[in-house]
Amino acid sequence: MIGVDTNVLVRYLAQDDEAQSPVASKIIDGFTPDAPGFISQVALVETVWVLTRSYKMTRDAVADTIETLLRARELVVEGAESGYLALASYRATKADFSDALIAHGGRLAGCRETVTFDKGAASAAGMRLLGAD
Structure with a gap:
């Protein structure tokens, strides 16, 4: 290959x-x-x-x-499976492809959630937004 x-x-x-x-x-x-x-x-x-x-x-x-x-x-x-899931999110939402791939890759790896400081990634890709304390 x-x-x-x-x-x-x-x-x-x-x-x-x-x-x-x-x-x-x-x-x-x-x-x-x-x-x-x-x-x-x-x-x-x-x-x-x-x-x-x-x-x-x-x-x-x-x-x-x-x-x-x-x-x-x-x-x-x-990681084609997470690629397909990210593609579906990319088509259906305003999520960046990379954010959707990160979120779906985490889910497929068994993560209960993916956390971020990026408000757009949190709202569009389904990540949990962290506050900067």
Whole structure:
């Protein structure tokens, strides 16, 4: 299995670099269900960030892209179950994908709750807000 870094994944998805996009495509298009590529949760979160911030993609477009990656039989996504749950939260609420992934990953790991100082993460991703005493 070959791991794919964020920059390779973004070059593949965006097809916006004359030199790097074809190289990324050759690698990713070469993956098969029997010899899949690997995407870490960190690369998935970074990809959402880059597509949102640098490429100004809408939440719906980003969500569709992440769903395609999660469903691809040619890719293994680390923690795919929490990825799907985070994607559902990302689609249904105003939660950042990363916050939703943190909250759902904690639940799947057996945490009774995830705590945060981030008001947005608490309200949108279902974390418990801590006060700064």
